Amino acid sequence: MIWVIIIGMALVTIIPRIIPPFIVDYIRFPKWMNKWLQAIPYAALGALVFPGIMTVVPEKPYIGLIAGAVAIILAWLRVHIILVVLSSIMTVLVLTI
Amino acid sequence: MDTERKQLIKSQIRDGMIAGVPIAVGYLPIALAYGVLAKQSGMTLAELTGMSLFVYAGASQFMGANMIGLGVSAAEIIVATFVLNLRHFIMSLSFINQIKRYRMRWKFPLALGLTDETFSVASIFHKQVDNKYGYYFYGTLMLTSYLSWVLGSLLGGVLGDIIPAVLSQSMGVALYAMFIGLLIPSIKKYHRIAVISIVAMLVNYILSPVIGQGWGIVAGTIIGGLAGVFVLEEERI
Numbered sequence A: 001m002i003w004v005i006i007i008g009m010a011l012v013t014i015i016p017r018i019i020p021p022f023i024v025d026y027i028r029f030p031k032w033m034n035k036w037l038q039a040i041p042y043a044a045l046g047a048l049v050f051p052g053i054m055t056v057v058p059e060k061p062y063i064g065l066i067a068g069a070v071a072i073i074l075a076w077l078r079v080h081i082i083l084v085v086l087s088s089i090m091t092v093l094v095l096t097i
Numbered sequence B: 001m002d003t004e005r006k007q008l009i010k011s012q013i014r015d016g017m018i019a020g021v022p023i024a025v026g027y028l029p030i031a032l033a034y035g036v037l038a039k040q041s042g043m044t045l046a047e048l049t050g051m052s053l054f055v056y057a058g059a060s061q062f063m064g065a066n067m068i069g070l071g072v073s074a075a076e077i078i079v080a081t082f083v084l085n086l087r088h089f090i091m092s093l094s095f096i097n098q099i100k101r102y103r104m105r106w107k108f109p110l111a112l113g114l115t116d117e118t119f120s121v122a123s124i125f126h127k128q129v130d131n132k133y134g135y136y137f138y139g140t141l142m143l144t145s146y147l148s149w150v151l152g153s154l155l156g157g158v159l160g161d162i163i164p165a166v167l168s169q170s171m172g173v174a175l176y177a178m179f180i181g182l183l184i185p186s187i188k189k190y191h192r193i194a195v196i197s198i199v200a201m202l203v204n205y206i207l208s209p210v211i212g213q214g215w216g217i218v219a220g221t222i223i224g225g226l227a228g229v230f231v232l233e234e235e236r237i
Helices: A002-023 A031-049 A061-076 A081-096 B002-040 B045-054 B058-070 B074-085 B087-098 B104-112 B116-124 B126-130 B134-159 B165-171 B174-189 B193-211 B213-231
Strands: none
Touching: A002 B045, A002 B058, A002 B074, A002 B087, A002 B104, A031 B087, A031 B116, A031 B174, A031 B193, A031 B213, A061 A081, A061 B174, A081 B002, A081 B165, A081 B174, B002 B045, B002 B058, B002 B116, B002 B134, B002 B165, B002 B174, B045 B058, B045 B134, B058 B074, B074 B087, B074 B213, B087 B104, B087 B116, B087 B213, B104 B134, B116 B126, B116 B134, B116 B174, B126 B134, B174 B193, B193 B213
16 A cells, blocks of 8 residues: 555656656747746745745744854855855754754 | 767766765755654655655655555545645756757656756756766766665664754754755855745745645745746846
């Protein structure tokens, strides 16, 4: 039964991912749509970060926000992304213990 | 000639691995947590690793494992997964548009490897498309992330709850930090990008309590992207 669920989940996850390769060759996007598709990554990044980041420590949403602020500042100062990630982890760790 | 070709491919693979490290680091704790949760909800090691191998979608797997533990019907779990993952249609559309000129035998597997994280990193490295053998870059990026996810889940299932809760909770911030770390350099280069992200955040924030988390991200991505149609200038992107 669990394998039926897994296969079903796999199918509905794969289908949305693999339709675009079969259709992009046949459609010519108008200019605005091209712009839209290029803006999608930045929109997705925004939507993925907020408000989700407040659930890192569900009962203390400010901890996620502080860790996010640390990440913003360090990234702004051109710190390497791996150090940005590690610093945010440390921030949450320090604030929770 | 042949050695030059090999050199080029090798350097693409190396760059892809470097770009994939932050994802791998971010995935590991989450995959571990998933493995632990799945084990607790009664899945066997083969089942929980198989789910990572075949489904490969973090949020859905947490939800799926949780629902399996609660004894929810297969149909409900599958429909919920579908809704949660519809956003990958839009991401795939955007990414495939970026790699339009690649052949199908590259487009197809690369599309299979798309997740929120691989999509984000691959999009930020959009200039890589112009490199010769750039598909090796994207391929390595996807494979590194995939392996980290699958192996992390397996490890989580084996280790159970040996990892202290404080540590795994703290590591939960990793992917958010990575998303921020990807976004900020783009905003620094071109401030108007911030408008797109902020619109997406606000839309998601307002709508997700009403329509659910999966749809909230979909709506935020679509509407934030539409804001981009108005604020981005043709020659700057």
